[in-house]
Amino acid sequence: MNRELALLEKLEKELNLKELQIKSLLTITQAINENVKAEGLFNMYKSFLSWEMGINKMGLFIPENDQWECAAEINLDPSLSSEIIPLLKDYKRLHTVKDDENEALKQFDIVIPVFHKKEPIAFSVIGGIKDKEDLYNKIQFITTITNIIAVAIENKRLFNQQLEQESLRKEMEVASNVQKMLIPDTLPTTDRYELSSIYRPHSNVGGDYFDYIKFSEDRFAFCVADISGKGVAAALLMANFQAIIQSLIYQYRDLETFVFALNQSVIRITKSDKFITFFVAEVDLEQRTLKYINAGHYPPVLKMGNELKELDKGCTVIGAFDDLPEIEEETIQLTDECMILAFTDGLAELRDKDGVFFEADRIKDFVDKHAAKSANEFNDCLLKEINNFKGEQEYSDDIAIITCKINK
Numbered sequence: 001m002n003r004e005l006a007l008l009e010k011l012e013k014e015l016n017l018k019e020l021q022i023k024s025l026l027t028i029t030q031a032i033n034e035n036v037k038a039e040g041l042f043n044m045y046k047s048f049l050s051w052e053m054g055i056n057k058m059g060l061f062i063p064e065n066d067q068w069e070c071a072a073e074i075n076l077d078p079s080l081s082s083e084i085i086p087l088l089k090d091y092k093r094l095h096t097v098k099d100d101e102n103e104a105l106k107q108f109d110i111v112i113p114v115f116h117k118k119e120p121i122a123f124s125v126i127g128g129i130k131d132k133e134d135l136y137n138k139i140q141f142i143t144t145i146t147n148i149i150a151v152a153i154e155n156k157r158l159f160n161q162q163l164e165q166e167s168l169r170k171e172m173e174v175a176s177n178v179q180k181m182l183i184p185d186t187l188p189t190t191d192r193y194e195l196s197s198i199y200r201p202h203s204n205v206g207g208d209y210f211d212y213i214k215f216s217e218d219r220f221a222f223c224v225a226d227i228s229g230k231g232v233a234a235a236l237l238m239a240n241f242q243a244i245i246q247s248l249i250y251q252y253r254d255l256e257t258f259v260f261a262l263n264q265s266v267i268r269i270t271k272s273d274k275f276i277t278f279f280v281a282e283v284d285l286e287q288r289t290l291k292y293i294n295a296g297h298y299p300p301v302l303k304m305g306n307e308l309k310e311l312d313k314g315c316t317v318i319g320a321f322d323d324l325p326e327i328e329e330e331t332i333q334l335t336d337e338c339m340i341l342a343f344t345d346g347l348a349e350l351r352d353k354d355g356v357f358f359e360a361d362r363i364k365d366f367v368d369k370h371a372a373k374s375a376n377e378f379n380d381c382l383l384k385e386i387n388n389f390k391g392e393q394e395y396s397d398d399i400a401i402i403t404c405k406i407n408k
Contacts, residue, residue: 122150207234208400
């Protein structure tokens with residue numbers, strides 16, 4: 001009779017445990033289906049282990065921003081986390097902690113790793129199991145719950161990552177469209193002068209910019225700029241920068257005052273958080289003059305007659321200082337046919353397969369050799385030269401080029 005009562009008690013306990021397990025699974029599954037936040041799932045996991053499984057020590061570790069962090073714990077000394085985390089990567093399956101293992105790990109009974117496609121997505125360390133009866137089934141169920149929670153959290157992470165990527169993709173698409181509207185798609189070609197451009201962004205959205213402004217039939221300006229940073233932020237700053245240029249350049253008769261005002265406007269927008277290298281040139285065909293200011297930009301190259309000249313006079317970069325300490329405007333008399341090549345540093349810093357740069361001497365040699373061509377022909381040859389030089393290498397930075405040919 002006593003044996004029968006003991007058997008009935010055992011069966012009743014097993015039945016109660018199974019009912020508890022089924023109830024827990026249903027509760028957690030329902031929470032996952034209702035898209036309960038990660039914090040809520042962690043609390044459910046902690047509550048399940050503590051109150052229903054009688055666990056008095058636990059640590060659940062998940063990857064967060066390329067580091068492992070403790071997402072839930074029961075009576076876990078925070079100082080233990082840093083000791084335990086480096087040890088967990090050695091475990092590929094359920095592991096019972098032995099007496100000869102690390103002292104920090106010996107405070108627990110089992111290690112439960114959770115993997116997804118051979119990559120660990122969670123580790124749970126369990127200790128202090130109060131009721132040892134039917135221990136094997138309890139551990140198996142704790143392992144099941146741990147896997148369910150870990151996979152649910154990983155799916156949330158992947159889903160959020162996908163949403164972020166989609167959001168970023170849309171932002172980049174908008175920024176790319178904005179940028180395409182800002183950069184001129186056609187430049188003038190007349191019997192007196194020609195302008196031509198090359199634009200190769202490193203990604204869909206770049207921080208390089210060029211523009212052309214016509215004042216009259218005899219007077220025009222062109223500029224090139226390199227905005228610090230990449231992506232959406234650079235595209236937004238470029239939009240503001242272009243609007244500022246278009247607004248200010250018609251207000252001032254001299255480039256020095258224009259650049260001063262340009263710097264003040266950029267400072268107000270960026271609070272010195274971004275800076276812009278900038279080159280602007282004004283051509284007067286009647287007076288046969290070229291005036292320019294180089295604001296920290298890679299020096300354009302001028303070929304006139306047999307002379308090669310770097311256009312390096314000006315000031316420091318735009319947007320870095322409240323007041324530009326000194327602005328030097330240079331005026332060049334155009335006594336002959338000339339070619340001006342202005343570009344961003346992506347051209348000079350382009351590398352071939354051996355890591356050799358497309359540096360200043362190569363650029364000047366190219367201008368010297370091809371200056372007699374039209375602006376479009378010059379740029380066609382330059383693009384072939386660039387592609388032959390880099391070979392299969394990707395563009396390491398944005399490249400913006402504007403070429404100005406002034407005829408006799």
